[in-house]
Amino acid sequence: MIRDVMNISRCKKNIFRIFAALFFILAGKTAYCGSGGVIETYKNATAPFDDEKLVDPMLSFSDHLVLVNIKYQGGKFWTRTRKDKIERFKCSKCHNNQDVNRPEAAKIAHGDIRLVHGGQEKPLQCFTCHNKDDRDFLVTEKGVIIDMDHSYKLCGQCHFRQKKDWVGGAHGKRVSYWAGKRVVRNCTSCHNPHSPRFKKRWPATYSHPLD
Amino acid sequence: MDIRKNNENKNQKESSPNQTTDKKKKFGRRDFLKGAAKAAALGSVAMASGCGTALLPSKEERELRWKEYFKKNYRLMTVSEKEETVRRLERLAKIKKDVSIQMSSKAAIPGVLYGYAFNVTRCEGFMECVAACVKENNLDRKSKTQYIRIFEMEPGEMAPAAGNGKYFHEVPVEGHFYMGAQCFHCENPPCVKACPTKATWKEPDGIVVVDYNWCIGCRYCMAACPYYGRRFNWHDPEVPAKEMTKKQHYLGNRMRARGQMEKCTFCVQRTREGRLPACVEACPTGARVFGNLLDPKSEIRFVLKNKKVFRLKEELTTDPKFWYFID
Numbered sequence: 013m014i015r016d017v018m019n020i021s022r023c024k025k026n027i028f029r030i031f032a033a034l035f036f037i038l039a040g041k042t043a044y045c046g047s048g049g050v051i052e053t054y055k056n057a058t059a060p061f062d063d064e065k066l067v068d069p070m071l072s073f074s075d076h077l078v079l080v081n082i083k084y085q086g087g088k089f090w091t092r093t094r095k096d097k098i099e100r101f102k103c104s105k106c107h108n109n110q111d112v113n114r115p116e117a118a119k120i121a122h123g124d125i126r127l128v129h130g131g132q133e134k135p136l137q138c139f140t141c142h143n144k145d146d147r148d149f150l151v152t153e154k155g156v157i158i159d160m161d162h163s164y165k166l167c168g169q170c171h172f173r174q175k176k177d178w179v180g181g182a183h184g185k186r187v188s189y190w191a192g193k194r195v196v197r198n199c200t201s202c203h204n205p206h207s208p209r210f211k212k213r214w215p216a217t218y219s220h221p222l223d
Numbered sequence: 224m225d226i227r228k229n230n231e232n233k234n235q236k237e238s239s240p241n242q243t244t245d246k247k248k249k250f251g252r253r254d255f256l257k258g259a260a261k262a263a264a265l266g267s268v269a270m271a272s273g274c275g276t277a278l279l280p281s282k283e284e285r286e287l288r289w290k291e292y293f294k295k296n297y298r299l300m301t302v303s304e305k306e307e308t309v310r311r312l313e314r315l316a317k318i319k320k321d322v323s324i325q326m327s328s329k330a331a332i333p334g335v336l337y338g339y340a341f342n343v344t345r346c347e348g349f350m351e352c353v354a355a356c357v358k359e360n361n362l363d364r365k366s367k368t369q370y371i372r373i374f375e376m377e378p379g380e381m382a383p384a385a386g387n388g389k390y391f392h393e394v395p396v397e398g399h400f401y402m403g404a405q406c407f408h409c410e411n412p413p414c415v416k417a418c419p420t421k422a423t424w425k426e427p428d429g430i431v432v433v434d435y436n437w438c439i440g441c442r443y444c445m446a447a448c449p450y451y452g453r454r455f456n457w458h459d460p461e462v463p464a465k466e467m468t469k470k471q472h473y474l475g476n477r478m479r480a481r482g483q484m485e486k487c488t489f490c491v492q493r494t495r496e497g498r499l500p501a502c503v504e505a506c507p508t509g510a511r512v513f514g515n516l517l518d519p520k521s522e523i524r525f526v527l528k529n530k531k532v533f534r535l536k537e538e539l540t541t542d543p544k545f546w547y548f549i550d
Contacts, residue, residue, distance in 0.1 A: 049542045050410040050429075053336065054516040054524065061334055061518035067497035086520030177550070181522025182342070182530055185509040190521075191497035202509065210508060215350035217357070218391040220367035 067192030077195060078161045084179050089194035092187070092201050095160045103147035128207035141166055141205070167199045284318050287311050296421065297434040297473060302328075309473055316478070322464045326471045329495045331428035337489050337544065338429075338516035338523040340532065341403055344550040345510035348373055348394035348401035355505030359468050359490060360476040363460035370454065370487040371405045371502060382535070403510075405502075406431065406452035406487035407535070407543030414444035414453060423484070429516075429544055430489050432474040440482035449536050450543070453486045489513075516544065 077090040095101050100121060106112060114120075130136035143151040150158040150166045158166045168175030177183035184202065187195040199205070280288070294300070294308055305328040316324050353371045362368045374386030376399060383404045395401065412431050415423050422437035423444055445453045459481045471477045472492035479485050490500035494513075498504075503511040514521035526532065530548040537543075 049540075050336070050338075050516070050544055053410075054338070054527070057336075057517035058519055060520065061515060063497070063515065063518065066332060084520070085525060173550075177529075180525035180529060181512065181514075182340075182526045182548070183345075183509065183550075185503070185506065185511075186499065186522065188499060188504065189497045190494065190499050190503075190514050197509075202507070210347060212393045212395065213349065215348060215373075215391065215394055216354040217350050217369075219350075219353070219369060219372055219388055 063191035064193065067189050080164070080179075080196075081162060082164075082179050084181070084194070086194065089196060091161075091164070091196050091198045093161045094163060094198060094200050098160065101148070101160070107147035125206050128209070129205070161198075163205070164199050167205075281318070284315070287315050287318075291315065291436075294436065296437050298421075298424065305473070312473075312477065320464055322467055322469065324467070324469045324471050324477075326473060326477060327492060327495075328473045331426050331430075332495060333427075334515075334517055336429045336516040337408065337494060338514060338527075338546070339408075339489070339544060340512040340523055340526045340530075340546045340548055342510040342512070342550065343400055343402055343547050345508045346373070346401040346403060347508050347510075348375060348390070348396075348399075349507055351505045351507050352403065352502035352511065355501040356487075358466065359493070359501035360488075361460070361462045361468055361471075361478060362454075362485075363456065363458070363462070364466075365461045366458065368454050368456075368460070368485075371403055372451075374402045374404065376400050376402050381533075402547070404450060404452075404535070405545075406448075407450055407541075407545035408487075408489060410542035410544060411540060413447040413449065413539075413541055417443040417447035419443065426474070426491075428495075430474075430491055430494075431486070432488055432491065433484055433486060434474070435477070435479050435483045435485065438483045440484065442484065444484060449539055449541065453484055456481055456483050456485065 076093040076096055078093050080089050080091050083089075100106070106117070106121065127136060127138070130140075139151075140153075141150050143149045143157060146157070148160070150160060150163065152158060152166055152169050154169075156165075164175060164178065174183050178196070178199070181196075184197050184199075187197060189195070203210075291308075291311060295304065297305070300308065309326045309328045313324055313326050316322050350373055353369050353373065356362070356371050357364075357369060360370065362370070372383070372388050374383040374388045375390045375394075375396065376383070376386040378398060378400065380386060383402050386402060408425075408429055408431050410425075410429065412425055415425060415431065419441060420437050420439050422435075422439070423431065423433045425431050440455070442455055445455060456479050460479055462478070468476055470492055472488075472495070475488045475491040490498075490502075494500055499513055503513045512522050512526050514523035516523060516527075518524065526548055527546065530550075532546040532548045534543050534546055
């Protein structure tokens with residue numbers, strides 16, 4: 013009899029210990045997995061969100077836009093045009109196999125271009141990107157002719173990781189709105205294609221020391 | 224509203240004919256003192272408003288200020304009351320400072336939870352975001368209040384506290400990276416718990432906002448925030464009328480006063496209309512990503528799914544909606 017009682021009390025103790033251990037494990041799990049947290053919230057949100065009507069489609073984007081030939085996770089998206097921002101487009105106005113009767117024409121037209129692209133081991137040349145035969149277009153290494161508005165295709169042949177991020181939204185930026193029709197900046201809206209790295213400069217402002 | 228009604232009732236009672244006749248009968252020491260106190264109060268008001276009764280605020284302004292004084296907490300207001308308050312503030316700004324502002328009380332968009340991601344690899348410390356934020360949110364120019372801070376970091380560091388937040392030289396510097404910090408709009412915000420007057424709360428779209436008029440300036444929230452996300456107005460903020468952003472929101476960039484807490488609101492006046500916050504729009508390197516966390520096709524969701532992300536002080540379980548990521 014006494015032994016039985018001892019056994020029962022031991023059992024009770026063990027059960028209590030198991031519960032205590034379980035309690036700690038579960039508490040730990042909820043704390044670290046962040047259940048109920050914002051990560052859980054967004055992971056559960058799989059229904060498409062219709063934000064097209066949030067922003068007035070008539071709101072003018074100040075730039076001309078062009079439909080990108082690639083689709084992102086949400087479908088179609090647009091980017092800024094390039095051709096209308098090139099000062100001397102069309103290039104074939106001068107590059108047309110006729111004599112230019114002006115001294116130093118090349119220097120006047122393109123003297124400001126410094127080609128700092130591709131590093132020291134493999135610096136790029138003009139015709140790495142520009143099409144020699146038709147100057148209004150670009151050309152990839154494989155010989156695919158590319159429109160100036162769709163320069164992302166050309167840049168993407170080397171910078172494929174950046175291109176993937178750009179299509180998804182981790183590289184580059186949207187224009188003006190987070191909602192509505194997706195309009196992003198083109199590669200050349202931010203980078204100078206001839207020297208794509210941002211120049212060193214002074215910051216726009218400074219921070220006041222705290223307290 | 225109730226308080227105001229009570230006050231009006233009191234005034235009526237005081238001026239009712241019965242009482243005045245009583246007073247006439249026994250004009251004693253107490254009544255004399257009452258009168259003297261009233262005269263003194265009037266005098267001091269006149270002094271404060273710039274000598275002479277001619278410069279006392281107009282009747283309209285006094286009425287507006289009176290109503291303004293007894294308004295409710297923003298969360299208790301009905302839609303029409305919000306609208307009324309906003310119109311009143313517009314009118315007061317016109318009278319007092321001669322600025323015509325457009326204030327909104329637009330509610331959160333359903334199905335939206337704002338999230339923010341900051342690319343540590345891309346940021347080059349140009350601080351265009353800080354300048355844009357100051358301008359957009361009408362921050363005090365005198366004390367140089369800023370919601371955003373950019374830290375110049377040594378490689379390998381993770382906490383902004385270890386970085387240099389006071390740099391002023393040509394950027395980017397070789398061998399350094401830059402990290403921005405602002406209010407992280409925690410899903411479990413400690414500042415909200417600390418507030419004794421319920422002047423700060425989390426909106427349905429996840430933005431942590433302050434009702435400036437209900438803030439008593441105790442700065443408990445500032446102490447509770449582990450990210451230094453809140454700023455305090457030690458003086459009345461000074462913003463030149465020319466530079467003021469006229470498009471305002473009641474919970475966002477409307478003018479604050481001395482003794483009130485303020486903070487980043489993800490530019491509530493812009494984001495609720497579908498626009499990007501000022502810092503995101505100003506960023507020249509595209510280091511800032513903003514969007515709707517509940518939208519599977521949004522950029523922010525792409526970043527969270529495909530990039531290596533981390534949050535600051537995650538172990539505090541504040542659950543911030545602001546991620547850092549690397550390329």
